[in-house]
Amino acid sequence: MTLRPRIGVVVEWLPPLVVFALVVGLWEGLVRALHVQQFLLPKPSTIISVFWTQRHVLWPAGWYTFKEALGGFAIGSGAGVVAATVVGRFRTAGQALMPIFIAANAVPIIAFAPIFGAWFNPIQPQSKMAIAAVLCFLPVMVNTLRGLQSARPRQVELMRSYAASELEIWRRVRVPTALPFLFTALKVASVLSMIGAIVGEYFGGAMNALGVTINTDAQIFQFDAAWAGILVASLLGIALYSAVVVAERLVVRWSPEARVS
Amino acid sequence: MSDGTATPAVVRVEGVTKTFPRGNVTALENIELEVAPREFVSLIGPSGCGKSTLLRVIGDLIEPTAGTVRVNGKSARQARRDGGYGIVFQEAVLYDWRSIAKNIALPLEMLGWSRRRRRERVAEMLELVELTSFADHHPWQLSGGMQQRVAIARALSFEPSLLLMDEPFGALDEMTRERLNLELLSIWEQTGNSVVFVTHSISEAVFLSSRVVVMSPRPGRIAGFVEIDLPHPRTVETREAPRFFELVTEVRELLRRRGEHLLPEEEAVLE
Amino acid sequence: MSNAAAVVRSPPARRRRASVVGGLARAGLVALVAAALVGFWELYHWVWVSTGWTWPFVVNDTSMPHVWTIYHAFGQPAQVNQPALINVLLHKTAFTAKEAAAGFGLGALIGFALAVVLAQVRLLQRGFLPYIVGSQTVPILAIAPMVVLWVNPRLPGSLQGWGAVAVIATYLTFFPVTINTLRGLQSADPRALELMRTYAASRWAVLWKLRVPASLPYLFSALRLAATASVVGAIIGELPTGLQDGLGGAIINFNQYYSIEPQELWATNVIAAALGIAFFVIVVLAEKAIVRRAPEETA
């Protein structure tokens, strides 16, 4: 009995670990064997050792940028949910506004990053939060709205048969239906917020921000340090993404994917 | 009943016509139907003749194009607002995010029952539909027939004075179906509510009902009524009584006379 | 089902007329929306300037240049002895569009192939999917210079310069395609799968006759996302490469003069936005042309 779950854990974790070992091993081996210059691609072992020796610079820089991303994620996603709620409440308004949101979603917002730097003081974290927030807003808003509108008609009808008010239908049917849609969007937004913050920093930011650090390192050909910074950024992005996944498992417990016994 | 109208009908459908603008289908035309208190009325007719539509008009889930519907002496809308009926749809409509027990408890929550009363009633209902061990499962873990039983339990849970049931037993095996037929009858006898019951099975209609309403399609009309004078309580033996077979034949004749090429059973198979 | 039938039955003439009317209505809507946006922009500018509000940022002619200033900027040369800005920008747009289109095509192909492989071999899916998701957390802007150093020398002459940027665009494009297509391939109705088993269908037949058709709606919604992603990738790729021929280079360039002539950066961004929307619209139109089916009812 006690063996079962352990086997499950092994089956779930073994393949990614094997892939990880293979890829890192291959990378290290190839870089060594082919004598790849380190400005092209440093060895994983070098990256890890710099990741450790430079921890007093890199980790606080990562934390600084992570806070910007987190702030943008919270503001953008929150605004997206609020906007979707408002628009979803007024159907005609929603239908009229939907093409705007779809078009806005197709705009490469990243191109506007320098303007946010000009609007807010580029040294202040607000400018990065603003980019991250705008990047997060649209996917969250569009997906949540779609979720709120995709309740099955019969489920709504049954609530009507209980004389449920619109508010109650919203709370008991539309919101639960929208939750999986919301989490899909939040996963996208978690990655976007980190990218937004780093791209924002590319156009100028505080000296102790991760994006600035990576950029400076690359310019002075300290590629091992740049890669270590990239590693920090990825780890933080993965952390935020994983947090959303965990939250999803906790909240959307009913779905077949959650697979709770 | 308190408002002392001449005939205290539970359901009174007067001159109801329903046209769906999409496809311009006349699903119902000039329907006249009354359901008396404690009456068990079955609707039977070929697929697409408007049975589900009629049920939804009575429940004020869609509005008729013409005509009026009154339930318990009130407008259908008012009756719905007052929690006047329980409905079982043709397909089980369950909420994926609620456990089976919570699905059954939903109308009780809406009616403001206390937690304890809810728990007790849900347990009773789960026992009735033999799903006690599935209380904490989620709908996707149940078979189609099991899901339908949950929907039935939910509609019965708050003992509404009017039950609207759209082929509730269609997805069940014969044994469960016969057992639930008997359960439904005993509940009906105990609580004294009225039932409007849609079915494709002539024998089920005859076995359960006080009256069978035969409908004909395109446009949906009432072709005739068959009063079922079988004695109560009805038991397994009722199905073997000669009178039972006479009534079954009568309903079948009525269905056939409306120019339908197929028997309803055959229609049902073709679906 | 009944919807599809209704569409087939309706006479073509009526359908065409309906689509013309719909097209006009949509064009009108677009114009209306554009007008509303311009109005909002100027109103916001006016209110914030006249009240002196500074939250969330200070509004003046630099932070929010007037719409007509931006409009005039298109007609003027950005530097002396140069053609009008709009001509310069159109050239740069064509360059960026080339990168984005190459990235889009490559990314869609790789993304689809990857999804098919992962859907067929569960073990590979378990092993690789976490890293495919993780790949998108890598700040592509940060590796872009290294990608360029790595890729460029290995490209044939005609691809040098922009080829590396296309690779970066590919990197952003493949991801939504893989994830969505994978979901689509796995979304085939289990009963239909069982039916295929009763026919003793081969894996290959199940894939092409059932899984791929089931994944098409997912694929197209992914391509819509990928269209924008490829433009983003192309712009991001140009930023650190010092490539001056595209919109990314223009953004860097005009950013340096923002405090003097903000309208030029704005003009560039308007064009960049238009490019993103154009890519999106092309994919939507292509979808309409390829998949002749009832219009989507999901919204």
Ligand SMILES: Nc1ncnc2c1ncn2[C@@H]1O[C@H](COP(=O)(O)OP(=O)(O)OP(=O)(O)O)[C@@H](O)[C@H]1O
């Ligand atoms: N929402 C709707 N929009 C358009 N037409 C509808 C709608 N609902 C039902 N109809 C049409 O109304 C007619 C009656 O439908 P209804 O569902 O009431 O039939 P039914 O008697 O319940 O059939 P079945 O026995 O197959 O359940 C059908 O022709 C159907 O096409």
Ligand SMILES: [Mg+2]
């Ligand atoms: Mg029906």
